[in-house]
Amino acid sequence: MPSMKTGLASTPQSTGPSSRDLVVDFIRVACMFAVVAVHLLMMGISVDNNGIAVGNPLTSLSWFAQGTWFGQVMPLFFVVGGFASLTSWRSLQRKGGDAGDYLRNRVLRLVRPTVALYAFLASALWIATAAGVPSDLLKVIAAGAGVQLWFLAAYLICQAMVPMMARLHEVAPYRTVGILVASAVVVDVIRLGLERNPWGFDSNPIGLLNMVFVWGLLQQLGFFYADGLFDGIARWKLVAAALACYVALMPLTQDGLYPVDMLTNQNPPMFPLVLVGLAHVLLLKAFYPLLQRLVQQGWVQRVMYVVGSRAMTIYLWHLPLIIVMFGLALMLRLPFPEPASTEWWLSRPAFYVAAWALVLLASMPLVRLEVASTALALGATRPAAWRIGLGTVLAIIPPFVVMRSALDTWSATWGLVLLVVAVGLVSGDRPVRRWKRPMVVQPAGL
Known part of the structure; x- marks a missing residue:
């Protein structure tokens, strides 16, 4: 996810420095509410005489695939993340920092909160295994608890x-x-061509190159946003350009070349996500004056502060805590309506509010890992570039593996070890204390 912190001042009422774009902060927070909502709605639990079944009710909706053209917010995350990244990088350069300083700060900000999540998941999965939880059920639970981790790999890259x-x-x-653009399209062409071969060749590894080209392209759009490329364009032109992006999606998806569902296009990412992200940022700028007035409201800034100041923590923990919430509901034998039924939809707002209450409660102690300073300890030296690079690679491996093969007990365990090592590598060398033997003063005459 883009940098998950809003960077607002220490008090919710502050509007922050003039160089900040509070609308971008608002979009990040709004996207966070959308992510939690979608993940909650994707968990349809049914209980009957055959046991517990888990499915995705959203896929049964006839409009869901087209709805992802508007509701798939991850491309916009990378765009606004690019805005924040370029702004932070330029600020760091003005202070004399270099690429090593930048990457070290980002790894610490993103990985330290993730270490706590992996520690929790590894412990919970081992305890559940020892308690005799059926392996099939545990596999489903573990996979669901780690779905969001793909973002950490993509964003660190x-x-x-x-x-x-x-x-x-x-x-x-x-x-x-x-x-x-050309690289992303070429990767898609090769990948889609191989999918149609008669030998059953797995084209997904080739598609992984677009983690650099597609997500990187969206991040690059954020650089243009930071430079003001979209400023000063008439609203009707912005809306027309956004509509053109959606029109371009139609031939790409109607003939079966790409999936209509933009969530399906996500891992590995495919070029249509670029059109979705561009459409979203164009609409954002089209309605920028309205959003600018909205973010000046006191209650809006308070919500932005509460959610934005712990957004990485919320993102990492919301799925495991939603699973915990549904587990408690099952233990309490609360009624579980048939997924996608009218009763099921009417019950979702209550579960949504409960999920946010649980997430915000859990974030109170956990947010310390997110907001902890990345500054070197007094007298410490910055790690060498090779250590920062190695730490970054080690940090990417655990969520990348989860993205490819889902979370399980073993991947949570060795992933935790790699993440701890990554943090250690980039944290810095603490000063060595040299202890001297006290000088012994010999009595005169001896």
Whole structure:
């Protein structure tokens, strides 16, 4: 996810420095509410004489696939993340920082909260295994609790690219975008072509290259946003351009070339997500004046502060806590309406409110890991570049593996070890205390 912190001032009432774009902060928080809502609605639990079944009720809705053209918010996350990344990188450069400083800060911000989640998941899964929880049920629970971790891998990859891509943006912005577009399309062409081969070749590994090209391209759009490319364009032109993006999606999806469902296009990412992200940012700028007035409201800023200041924690923990919430409901023998029924839909607001209450309660102690300073300890030296690079790679591996093969007990365990090592590698070398033997003063005459 883009940087999950809003960066608002220490008090909710503050409007922050003039260089900040509070509308971007608002969009991040709004997307967080959307992510929690979608994940909640994707969990349809039914209980009958045959036991407990878990399904996705949203896929039964005839309009769901087309609805993802508007409700798939991850492309917009990467766009606003690009805005925040370029702003932070330029600020760091003005203070004399370099790429190593930037990447070290990002790894600490993103990985320290993730260590706590992995510790919880590994412990819970081992305890559940020892308690005799059926392996099939435990597999479903573990996979569901780790669905959101793909984002950490994708975002860390994009963050590692920021210093280089920012430089390319300075010297050749449009050529850089053109190369990214061409690369993303070529990867899709090869991948889709291989999917139609008679040998059953797995094309997904090739599609993984678009974690760099598609997500990187969306991040690059955020760089243009930061430079004001979309400012000053008439509203009707912005809306017309957004509509053109959606029109372009129609031939790409109607003939079966790409899935209509933009969630299906997500892992590995495919080019239609770029059109969705561009459409969203164009609409954002079209309604920017309205959003600007909205974010000046006191209650809106308070919500932005509460959610934005712990957004990474909320993102990481909301799915495990939703699963815990449904587990408690099952233990209490609360009624579970048939998924997608009228009763089921009417019960979702209560579960949504309960989920947010549980997430915010859990975030109170956990947010300390997110907001902890990344500054070096007094007298400590910054790790060498190779250590920062290795720490970044080790941090990417656990969520990347979860994205490819789902979370289980073992991947949670060794993933925890790698994440702890990653944090240790980038944290810095603490000063060595040298202890001297006290000087012994010999009595005179001896």
